[in-house]
Amino acid sequence: MTDRAAAPTQRTTHRSPAELRTAVRALAASFRLPAELRTRLTMSVARVAETELRAGRPITLESTPEPAASEPTLTVRLRAPRAPWTVPVEALPLPARREADTTVWRVPLPGQAPPPAAESAGDSxxxxxxxxxxxxxxxxxxxxxxxxxxxxxxxxxxxxxxxxxxxxxxxxxxxxxxxxxxxxxxxxALRPAPMKVDGLELAIHYAPAGTDAPTGGDLYDWFQLPDGTVHITVVDALGHGLTSTRSALNVTHAVRTLALEGHPLETIVARTDAILLPYDRELMATVLLVRIDPVSGRVDLANGSHPPPVLVTEDGTARFLEVRGRGIGYPMAGSERLWHEHLAPGDLLVLYTDGLTESRRDPYEGERRLVSAAVRHRHRPTDEIPGALAEEMHTVILHPDDTLALTVRRSR
CATH class of the missing domain: 1.10.287 (Helix Hairpins)
Known part of the structure; x- marks a missing residue:
């Protein structure tokens, strides 16, 4: 049993809403708070901190378990020394109280002591x-x-x-x-906002196949490697709903780990397949990996059965960047080679899943329509292009599917 009286105050600093929500959710899970109470606490903390985090100012989160004869509690404090708090604590999903620069929640704990941190780490x-x-x-x-x-x-x-x-x-x-x-x-939690990278403009559009399944198997991930290059992963896992979301998330996490460990880009698709298939024999997913140097404009592509990206130059020339390969769960998974390309200032790269091009009977017609739409919309602001492409491509939908469109433009 854990000794609550001896438990020290834990203190962490956070700089983004997603990071803060993940930390609060993990904290609540480690003390076995009921799911509804955990949700209310996570939503309340995120709502109070949102203005500060959006302004680029860090937030400090403190947690202290406090024993009591009748009702042990967990005290959660959110500190922001420069914050003029704007959210009324009475209107939060889990009400709090204000103490100067701190917002405080006192949450009743279950009767038994919380598990050690190692025991609660298994919940992803x-x-x-x-x-x-x-x-x-x-x-x-x-x-x-x-x-x-x-x-x-x-x-x-x-x-x-x-x-x-x-x-x-x-x-x-x-x-x-x-x-x-x-x-x-x-x-x-599943779909990170576009990164801010000097030299590149990134934007994203996602729409599920239906309102009854708000998530699906179309996921993406983007992050900057230590050498400054931007890595982008696009995944389309078989199926819809939470099961396919879990499969796609496993793929993006495995790819991120391998990329950060320094594995060559051309080996990552095959290595991801080798890592995941022993644990999930039903997993099938297409995957596209893109590396972009924001300084030189160099682009490297690896592909595992995924639709090829479209490159649109500033003067309106467009073409597919096709490299053969087989996806996760396919026989002999892996990218056959790397495709090397160069983005000139003003050039636009369009990455997508097949839900964008296969909403009608003929996928080849969808590819032709996508190229035409990308050329027409290339001069719009970058953050408007993915949504504009989806709107034009889905004027008629015979085969609804999760849809993801991601654009990268090299700044002029």
Whole structure:
């Protein structure tokens, strides 16, 4: 058993909303807080800190377990010395109190002592999010059951019809807000915002196949390597929903680890397959790896069965950058070679998943339409181009699929 009285205060500093949410969620899980309470704490801390983090100022997070004879608690403090706090603590999903430059939450702990950190480390961010999503769905089912019961009562009697109708509307609105917030949390955790890199402009558009499956197997990852080059991974895992999301996330994590360890780009697809397949024999995913030097404009591509990117020059010339290879879970997975290219100032590179080009009967028609659309939209602001491409490509949808469009432009 862990001795709460001896547990020291833990203190960490965070510089992005996603990093802070991950830290709070892991902290709550380590003390075995219920999923709904964990969600409320994560949402509240992130909401209070958002203005400061968006302004580029760091936030300090402190946590102290406090023993008590009747009810042990976990005290969570959010410090920002320069912050004029703008979010009222009473309106948070988990109310707090203010102490000068600090916002404080006191959270009741379960009866048993929390597990050691090593025991709680097995829950991945996706597993924690899945648990929270299941709780939210169960709560939604309960609210829906209540709504049906109240509707039946309205049909049986005319007394109190107006009051019950107002109650139903308020409850439905609460459900919509909670559901929307949960989906935004899940999206933020899985899909990083564009990086700020001198010499490059990056933008992203993602849309799921249907509103009933807010996540899917189309994922991306981008980060800067120690030598300054930008690495981009685009993954399309077989299937839809959370199962394919987990598969795609495993691929992006494995690729990131191998890239940061310094493995050659041309070997990473095959190495990822060798790492993941023993643990998931059903995994199948296409993957595209791109390295860009923002100073020289050099581009290196490795491909595992993924649709080829489109290069659009500033003067309107467009072509596919095709290199053969086989994806994760395919026989003899790996990229057959690297494709070397050069981005001149103003050139645009379009990366995507097949949901963008295969919404109609003929995928080759989709590729031709994509090239034409990319040429037409090349002079728009970079952050508008992915959404504009998706809107033009999906005027007719015969085969709905998760869709991802990612653009990189070399700055002039």
């Amino acid at each position: 961010p996706v597993e924690l999010l899945e648990e929270e999503l299941r709780v939210a769905v169960a709560r939604a089912d309960a609210l829906e059951s209540d709504r049906r019961r109240l509707t039946h009562e309205l049909d049986e009697t005319n007394s109190g019809v107006l009051a019950l109708y107002v109650q139903l509307e308020e409850r439905d609105e609460q459900l919509r807000r909670a559901h929307g917030q949960m989906l935004r949390e899940l999206e933020d």
